[in-house]
Amino acid sequence: MSNAVIIKEAxxxxxxxxxxKGVSLDIKxxxxxxxxxPSGCGKTTLxxxxxxxxxxxxxxxxxxxxxINAVPAHKxxxxxxxxxxxxxxxxxxxxxxxxxxKARKVPSAEIAPRVKEALELVQIAHLAKRKPSELSGxxxxxxxxxxxxxxxxxxxxxxxxxxxxxxxxxVQMRTVIKKLxxxxxxTTIYVTHDQEEALAISDRIAVMKDGVIMQCGTPQDIYAxxxxxxxxxxxxxxxxxxxxxxxxxxxxxxxxxxKVPVQKDYTGAAKLSARPEQLFFADSGLPGEVLFSTFLxxxxxxxxxxxxxxxxxxxxxxxxxxxxxxxxxxxxxNFDPTRISVYEAETEEVIxx
Amino acid sequence: xxxxxxxxxxxxxxxxxxVKLMVFxxxxxFLIWPFSSIITNAFKSSKVDxxxxxxxxxxxxxxxxxxxxxxxxxxxxxxxxxxxVLGVPMAYxxxxxxxxxxxxxxxxxxxxxxxxxxxxxxxxxMLFGRAGSVTTFLANYGIEIPTIYGFGGISAVLTLKLYPxxxxxxxxxxxxxxxxxxxxxxxxxxxxxxxxFTVTMPVVTPSIxxxxxxxxxxxxxxxxxxxxxxxxxFRTLPVLIYxxxxxxxxxxxxxxxxxxxxxxxxxxxxxxxxxxxVSRRNYIMSALRPPxxxxxxxxKRFLVTLPVFLISFISFLxxxxxCASSFQHTNYSSFIGGFTLENYQSLGAxxxxxxxxxxxxxxxxxxxxxxxxxLMSYAIxxxxxxxxxxxxxxxxxxxxxPGSVLGLCYIVTFNVKPLILTGTATIIIxxxxxxxxxxxxxxxxAFLMQMDPSVEEASxxxxxxxxxxxxxxxxxxxxxGVFSGAILSWVTCINELSCxxxxxxxxxxxxxxxxxxxxxxxxxxxxxxxxxxxxxTSGIILVIALKITNGKIKV
Numbered sequence: 001m002s003n004a005v006i007i008k009e010a011x012x013x014x015x016x017x018x019x020x021k022g023v024s025l026d027i028k029x030x031x032x033x034x035x036x037x038p039s040g041c042g043k044t045t046l047x048x049x050x051x052x053x054x055x056x057x058x059x060x061x062x063x064x065x066x067x068i069n070a071v072p073a074h075k076x077x078x079x080x081x082x083x084x085x086x087x088x089x090x091x092x093x094x095x096x097x098x099x100x101x102k103a104r105k106v107p108s109a110e111i112a113p114r115v116k117e118a119l120e121l122v123q124i125a126h127l128a129k130r131k132p133s134e135l136s137g138x139x140x141x142x143x144x145x146x147x148x149x150x151x152x153x154x155x156x157x158x159x160x161x162x163x164x165x166x167x168x169x170x171v172q173m174r175t176v177i178k179k180l181x182x183x184x185x186x187t188t189i190y191v192t193h194d195q196e197e198a199l200a201i202s203d204r205i206a207v208m209k210d211g212v213i214m215q216c217g218t219p220q221d222i223y224a225x226x227x228x229x230x231x232x233x234x235x236x237x238x239x240x241x242x243x244x245x246x247x248x249x250x251x252x253x254x255x256x257x258x259k260v261p262v263q264k265d266y267t268g269a270a271k272l273s274a275r276p277e278q279l280f281f282a283d284s285g286l287p288g289e290v291l292f293s294t295f296l297x298x299x300x301x302x303x304x305x306x307x308x309x310x311x312x313x314x315x316x317x318x319x320x321x322x323x324x325x326x327x328x329x330x331x332x333x334n335f336d337p338t339r340i341s342v343y344e345a346e347t348e349e350v351i352x353x
Numbered sequence: 354x355x356x357x358x359x360x361x362x363x364x365x366x367x368x369x370x371x372v373k374l375m376v377f378x379x380x381x382x383f384l385i386w387p388f389s390s391i392i393t394n395a396f397k398s399s400k401v402d403x404x405x406x407x408x409x410x411x412x413x414x415x416x417x418x419x420x421x422x423x424x425x426x427x428x429x430x431x432x433x434x435x436x437x438v439l440g441v442p443m444a445y446x447x448x449x450x451x452x453x454x455x456x457x458x459x460x461x462x463x464x465x466x467x468x469x470x471x472x473x474x475x476x477x478x479m480l481f482g483r484a485g486s487v488t489t490f491l492a493n494y495g496i497e498i499p500t501i502y503g504f505g506g507i508s509a510v511l512t513l514k515l516y517p518x519x520x521x522x523x524x525x526x527x528x529x530x531x532x533x534x535x536x537x538x539x540x541x542x543x544x545x546x547x548x549x550f551t552v553t554m555p556v557v558t559p560s561i562x563x564x565x566x567x568x569x570x571x572x573x574x575x576x577x578x579x580x581x582x583x584x585x586x587f588r589t590l591p592v593l594i595y596x597x598x599x600x601x602x603x604x605x606x607x608x609x610x611x612x613x614x615x616x617x618x619x620x621x622x623x624x625x626x627x628x629x630x631v632s633r634r635n636y637i638m639s640a641l642r643p644p645x646x647x648x649x650x651x652x653k654r655f656l657v658t659l660p661v662f663l664i665s666f667i668s669f670l671x672x673x674x675x676c677a678s679s680f681q682h683t684n685y686s687s688f689i690g691g692f693t694l695e696n697y698q699s700l701g702a703x704x705x706x707x708x709x710x711x712x713x714x715x716x717x718x719x720x721x722x723x724x725x726x727x728l729m730s731y732a733i734x735x736x737x738x739x740x741x742x743x744x745x746x747x748x749x750x751x752x753x754x755p756g757s758v759l760g761l762c763y764i765v766t767f768n769v770k771p772l773i774l775t776g777t778a779t780i781i782i783x784x785x786x787x788x789x790x791x792x793x794x795x796x797x798x799a800f801l802m803q804m805d806p807s808v809e810e811a812s813x814x815x816x817x818x819x820x821x822x823x824x825x826x827x828x829x830x831x832x833x834g835v836f837s838g839a840i841l842s843w844v845t846c847i848n849e850l851s852c853x854x855x856x857x858x859x860x861x862x863x864x865x866x867x868x869x870x871x872x873x874x875x876x877x878x879x880x881x882x883x884x885x886x887x888x889x890t891s892g893i894i895l896v897i898a899l900k901i902t903n904g905k906i907k908v
Contacts, residue, residue: 053810073813074822080814086807090829100815151815 002187003063003154004029005050011058012045012211019045021211022059027189027204029064032181034190036198037208038234043191046208047157050189052076063154074103079148079186081158085140087132093119093143094128100151118150121180138169145177149184156181156188162197174201195235199223207231226341228348232273239279239312241272243342245351251342254286254306258337263353269345276301276315278339281325285334288312290325300324304333368820369736372728373744379725380747383787387762388754394610394765408611418593422615425589427504429573432511436568439512439664440519441561445549447520448527450647450657460899461665466517467841467895468672469848469887471577471869473510475880476671477501478581479678484687503587510578513668515568522564526557532644559631566627567752570620574755576851577869590616591757591851598761598855606765613758620753672888679885683878696878706860707867707883711890714778714863715846718785722842725786726793727828727835733794734801748795751788759784760855776858784856785846792845793838800834801827833902840898844891864890 005027012020020042027033035043048054050061052073061068068076079100088096097115106114119125122142132140141161148156161177162170178201181188192198198205199219206216207230215227226232229240243253249262253272277299291311292303302314302325314333325331342351396404412418446452447459465473480487481501491498499505530553538552539545579589588596590612597609649657679696681688697704733744751759763784767774774780808830812822850865857866864887871880 051810051814053813072818073810074816074818076814077816078814080811082807082811084805084807086805086811088808088812088826099812099817103816147811147815 002029002185005033005155005187005189006062007046007050007059008062009059010046010049010056010061012042012049012054013057019211020049023208023211023213024059025206025213025216027187029187030185032178032188032190032201032203034192034198034202034205035208036192036195036205036234037214039193040210041208042211043193043208044159047159047189047191050155051078051080051157077151077154079151079153079156081141081144081148081156081161083160083163085144085161085164087140087143087147089132091132092128093124093130093132093135096132096143097147097150100147104151114150115146118146121149121183122146122176137165138173141165141173142176145180149180149186153186156186158188158190160191160193162192163194170197177201199235207234209234224339225350226273227350229271229273229343230348232341236275237313238273238275241274241310241312242345243270243272244268245270245342249351251337254308256286260337260340260342260352262342262351264351266344266351270351271343271345271348272340273343274335274340276313277317279312279314279333279335281314281316282332282334285332287330287332290327290329290331292327293325295324304331306333369732373732373736373738373740376725376729376732376744376747377740380750380787383763383783384747384750384754384759387759387766390766391610391613391758391762394607395614398607408608409615411608412611412615417588418612421588421590421593424504424579424583424587425573425591425616426619428507428511428575428579428589429569431504431508432515432572433565433569435508435512436516436519437561437565439516440564441523443516443520443661443664444523444527445553446657446661448524448646449644450649451654452661453654453658454662458661458665460896461669462517462520463895463899464672464892465514465665465668467844467848467891468514469577469865469868469884469891470575470850471581471872472675472884472888473514473671474507474578474581475872475884476674477506477510479674479688479877479881481506486688502582502584506582507579507587507589510582511572511575513671514578515571516664516668518567518571519561519564522560522567523557526560527553528643530556530644532642535644555634559634562627562631566623569623570752570755573616573620574757574851576755576757576854581872591755594757594761595855598764606761609761610765613761616758617754620755624749624753672892675881676885676888679878679881681878681881687877688881696882699879700882703867703879704883704886707862707864708886710778710861711847711863711865714782714785714861715843718782718789718846719839719843721782721786722790722793723835723839726790726797726838726842727831729790730794730797730801730831730835731823731827734798735806748791751791756784756788756849756851756853757855759788760852763852763856775856776861778861781853781856781861781863784852785849788849788852789842789846792841793835796838796841797831797834801831804830837898837902840894844894847891847894848887 005025007023007025007027009022009024010020011018011022023042023046025033035046037043045054049056052068052071056069063076088099091099094115097118098111101111101114116125116128119128122145124139124142124146127135127139132143135143144161158177162173165173174197190198190201199222202219204216204218205222207214207222209230215222215231222231222235226235226238229238232238233240241253243251245251246267247265249260251258251260251270251272286306288304288306290302291305294301298319299315299317302316304312304314306312312333340352343349344351395408396406398405398407401407412422443462447455452458477485478501479485481498482488488498501509534556535548535552538548543551574591575589576591576595579587579592580595583589583592594609594612594616597612598606678688680692680694681696682691682693683689683696729744729748733741733748754762763780764775766772767780774783804827809822809827812826813819817825847863848865849863850869853863854866854869857863862870864883868880868883868887871877871883
C-alpha cells in the first residue's frame with residue numbers, strides 16, 4: 001500500500017527565477033518526513049510538485065519504482081491536507097470524507113463503515129451530519145485529515161496543516177497526527193516553517209533554504225550536529241563566534257585555546273556555533289559582563305557581552321544552580337569542545353564531527 | 354542535443370484551451386467581425402468608389418448631424434454630474450445612518466435602474482407633457498410649467514434612472530472602508546465634515562468615477578428617452594443611427610456606420626480617461642471592521658431619511674404612474690380617468706405573442722449566458738495565461754458599443770451571405786447573449802476570486818479529474834455569484850430595446866418593443882398596459898431574486 005518517494009534532481013522554474021535547484025530526496029516507506037524552512041525556501045513548491053499541481057521543469061519523481069512525472073494529479077493516489085483545510089463547504093462532514101471513496105468507485109456498502117471508522121479515528125464521529133460552517137477550526141482540520149487518509153493513499157501530503165490553529169490546539173493536533181500516522185503507516189510528507197513542530201513530529205527532516213536542501217536527518221542529528229550555520233541558526237538558537245583553526249583541530253576563539261574533534265583538515269578563519277545551553281559559567285574561559293537576565297522558570301536566560309563587544313545568549317538551568325547572576329557582574333563563559341560545531345568561514349562547511 | 358523531458362500536457366489536451374477558443378470564436382463571429390464591417394462601411398459611399406471620408410465630412414459639416422453629437426455629449430455629461438450629486442449623499446446616508454426603511458429604498462433604487470428604458474420618459478410625458486395631467490391641472494390656474502421636451506427633460510429623466518449606479522458603486526466602497534481609518538482621522542483632530550472630505554471622499558472617489566463612467570456610457574447609448582422626449586428638434590446619436598438606418602434601408606447604412614464609429618470613439622475616450630485617472634489613485638482596502646452605522650434619533654433620523662426617501666421615491670414614481678394609468682379610460686391618444694380593464698383587454702393575442710417572444714428569447718439567451726458565463730469567468734480568474742486579459746477586454750466591449758450600434762452591426766453583417774440571420778429570432782437571442790453576458794461574468798468572477806482554489810485541488814487530489822471537478826465542485830460553489838449576475842442579465846434582456854428594435858421584424862416583437870411601438874404610435878392605453886406588465890414582470894423577478902440572495906445583487 002504505502003510507497004517510498006524518491007526525488008532525483010527536481011527543478012522548478014518560475015520564468016527566470018529558479019525556485020528549486022535540483023533537490024534530491026529519498027523518503028522511505030512509512031516514514032514521517034518533514035520539509036522545513038523559512039517562507040520562500042521552496043518547500044510548498046516541492047510538495048505541490050509531488051501532488052501534481054505544479055509542473056516539473058526537471059528531475060524525476062518516483063513512487064516506489066514508478067515514475068510519476070507524467071501522471072496527472074487525480075491519478076497519483078495521494079491524500080493531501082491543505083493549509084486552509086479546503087473542506088467542500090456544500091457537503092456534510094460525512095459526504096466530505098466519502099468524496100474520495102466515491103471517486104474511486106468503492107462499493108457503496110463499503111463506504112459508510114469506512115467513513116465511520118475514519119471519523120472515529122479522528123474523534124469526530126458525532127459530527128458526521130454537520131455542515132463545515134458549523135465546525136470549529138480544529139474540527140475542520142480533523143475532517144480534512146479523515147478525508148485524506150480514508151482513501152488509504154500510498155502517500156499522504158500535508159501543507160502546513162496546523163498553521164491556522166491557535167497555539168494550544170496546534171500542540172494537541174500534532175500529537176493526533178503523529179499517532180495516526182504511526183498507526184496507519186502511510187508515508188507522510190509534511191511541510192512546515194515551525195522548527196519546534198518539525199522536531200516534535202518527524203522521523204526525518206529536510207531543512208531547506210532558497211531551493212536547496214541544507215541538511216537532511218533525524219531531529220536529533222539536526223539539532224545536535226547542524227551541518228552549516230544556517231541550520232544551526234534556524235533550528236533552535238545558536239551563538240556564533242569568529243575563530244581560527246590550526247592543524248589538528250586547535251581552535252583559537254577570543255584568545256581562548258581549545259581542541260575540537262575534526263573530520264577534516266582545515267586551517268584558517270572559521271565560525272564557532274554554540275547553543276545557549278551548551279555554554280556555562282566557569283572560573284576561566286571567555287571573559288564577559290552580564291547585561292541582562294530573564295527568569296523563565298526552569299532556566300534563566302542571560303545576555304552576556306564579551307570583551308570585543310559581541311553579545312551571547314547563555315541558559316542556566318535552575319535545577320543546576322541557585323545563584324542568579326546580576327547585571328553588571330563580570331563572568332567567564334566556557335563550553336564543552338565536543339558538543340559545539342565549527343564551520344569554515346568561506347564555504348560554511350562543517351569541520352567538527 | 355539534450356532530450357527535453359517535458360511533462361506539461363499539450364495544449365489541445367487542455368479542456369480550457371477549447372473553452373477559451375470557443376469564447377473567442379463567439380466574440381469573433383458576433384462582435385469583432387460585425388464591428389469591423391461597420392468600420393469598412395463607414396469609409397464607403399454609394400457615390401464614390403473605394404474608401405472615402407465623405408460620410409465623416411458630411412457629419413461634421415451639417416448641423417443636423419454634428420448638432421446631435423453636441424446634444425449626445427450634453428445629455429450624457431449633465432446626468433452624470435447630477436447622478437453623482439444624488440447618488441453620493443444617498444450612499445453616505447444609507448451606509449452610515451439608521452435610515453428608516455433602508456431596504457425599501459434600496460430595492461426601489463434597483464427597480465428604477467432595471468426599469469424599461471423608455472418608462473421614465475413616458476411617465477413624465479403623462480404627468481408634465483403637453484397634455485399631461487399635471488400640466489392641464491396647473492393650466493386651469495394659469496400656471497405654465499417649463500417644457501420637458503428636449504435637453505432639460507431628457508437630462509432629468511436619465512439622471513433619475515441612472516443615479517442608482519453611483520449610489521451602488523459608492524455605497525459598496527463606503528462599506529469597505531476600515532472604520533479605523535476614519536477613527537484615526539478623528540483621533541488626529543479632524544471634524545466630521547473635514548474627515549468626510551479629506552479621508553472618506555478620496556478613498557471612495559475611484560468607485561464614484563467607475564459609477565460615473567457607467568452612467569455616462571448608459572446615457573450616451575440610451576435610445577428610448579431621447580426618442581420620446583427629443584421630438585423632431587432634439588436628436589442624439591443613437592436616434593440618428595436608427596433614423597439613418599430606417600431611411601437608408603436597402604443601402605449599406607454608410608452614414609449610420611460613420612455615426613456608430615463616432616459614438617464608440619467617445620465611449621472609448623471616456624473609458625481611457627477614467628482608467629488613467631483611477632490608475633494613479635487606487636487604494637487597496639480590506640475592511641477588517643466595517644464602519645459603524647450611526648444610530649440617529651428623532652429629528653436627525655428624519656433628516657437623513659428624507660433625502661433618501663425623496664430620491665428613491667421620485668425615481669420610482671414613473672413605474673407607479675404607468676401602472677396606475679394603465680387602468681384609466683382613454684380617448685385613444687390621452688387618458689381621461691376612471692377605472693377600466695379595457696386597455697388590457699384590447700391587447701388580446703398581441704400580448705401573448707409578445708410575452709411568448711420575450712420569455713423564449715430571454716430564457717434561451719440565459720441558458721447560453723449562464724453556461725458561457727461560468728466557463729468564461731473561470732477562464733478569466735483561474736486560467737489567466739496569455740489570453741485571459743484579452744477575454745477581460747472583450748467583456749468590456751458590450752459596455753462600449755451601444756445597443757443601436759450593435760444592432761446596425763448585425764444588420765449590415767448578417768443581411769448577406771455567408772450568414773443570413775436578419776429578421777430571425779436567432780439574431781435577437783445572439784444580441785442578448787453578447788450584450789448581457791458581462792453582468793453574469795463579472796458577478797461570477799468576483800465571487801470566484803473570493804473562493805479558495807485549494808478546494809478544487811482537494812477534489813482533484815481525491816481522484817476526480819479536473820473537468821469533472823469543475824462541474825461537480827467549482828461550478829456548484831460558484832452558483833450564488835452566477836445567480837445574482839444572471840438575474841441582472843435576464844432582467845436587462847427582458848427590457849432590452851435599442852438593439853432588438855433594429856433587429857425585430859415585427860413578428861419577433863418582445864414586450865418591450867411592443868410597448869415602445871404603441872407609445873410612439875400614441876396608442877397610450879395599450880402602451881401603458883404593456884409597460885405595466887413589463888414593469889411588473891421585472892419587478893417580481895428582481896424582488897424574488899433580492900429575497901433569495903438576501904439583497905446581495907450588485908449592479
